[in-house]
Amino acid sequence: MCSPEHFAVEYAINPWMDLTTPVDRELAVKQWDRLRETLVGLGHEVHLLAPEPGLPDMVYAANGAFVVDGTVYGARFKHEQRAAEAAAHRAFYEAQGWRFIAPNETNEGEGDFAYVPEAHGGLILAGHGFRTELPAHAEAQEALGRPVVSLRLVDPRFYHLDVALAAVDDANIVYFPGAFSTASQRVLAQLFPDAVVADDADAIAFGLNLVSDGRNVVLNSEAVGLAEKLEAAGYHPVPVELTELKKGGGSVKCCIAELRH
Known part of the structure; x- marks a missing residue:
């Protein structure tokens, strides 16, 4: 995770970013702190990436890489405003001793890649259409040695896979069909x-931008309907409020890069 101490909406590269809507950075930091505390409280270890001035979207740490089986497939951002983030993520992983594979193709890490380790022997679900380019799916498959299923995103509101789909355990997913x-x-x-099938209201509330440990599902508190669906399916919803970070087009999952050994 990376603190939003430099977070701001200084440009608009997705439909959720509105330059006329002010961001309360102090509140953003408080909400992010609460998310981090929630993860720690659930028994998870959280590593911190140092935020850098001039990179207001670094808080969306999920976009910096995609990690499977201890191998890191690095990111190459589509928009120049975020391009410098990739080097910060690479430095973090290399300092931790992870095996890092630099990309040649445009991809935005876990923004467009999800891993379901026990589905059909272990599948990578990969989005394309707005950010990550299709050739990156083949590159990720070669880098990570796992079969990649390409999924085309068609609704610009759901410009990344992680705002339309998430793994809820090692074998199952939740997704919004209308994004594809x-x-x-x-x-x-x-x-x-x-799969748990979400509706438009769930997706608009950024409910699908979640993280799950197979039991506890941490998701945006606005996604009340999706929380009910997940509970009915046997999961334990853990709502968190991220109103400020939603202004940049992200929520829970965008803030969390999962480190899969």
């Missing part, structure tokens, strides 16, 4: 017949 092309919807329905 018709063919990608068919692929998801075939691969995950028991």
Whole structure:
């Protein structure tokens, strides 16, 4: 995770960013602190990446890389405003001794990659259409040695996979069908017949931008309907408020890069 002490909406690179809407940075830091404390309280270890001035979106730490089996496939951002973040993430992983593979293709880390380790022997679900380029899916497969399923995003509101889909345990997902092309919807329905299916209201509330340890599902407190669906499916929803960070087009998952040994 990376503190939002430099967070601001200084440019608009997704439909949620509004330059006329002020950001309360102090509140953003408080809400982020509460998210971090929630994860620690659930028994998880949180590593911190130092924020850098001039990079207001560094708080969205999930976009900096994608980690599977101790191997890190680095990010290469689409927009120049975020490009310098990639080096900060690489330095973090290399300092930790992780095996780092530098990308040649445009991709935004866990923003567009999700890992479901026990689904069909272990699958990487990969989004494209707005940020990550399709050739990055093949590059990720070669880097990580796991089969990649390409999914086309078609609604600009859901510009990253992680605002439209999430793994809720090692074998299952939750997703919003309307974010995907018709063919990608068919692929998801075939691969995950028991998935938790979200609706438009869940997605607009950034409910799908969540993290789960297989039991506890930490999600945006505005996604009340999705929390009820997850509870009915046997999970334990843990709501957190992230109103300020939502102004940049992100929520819980965007703030968290998962380190998979």
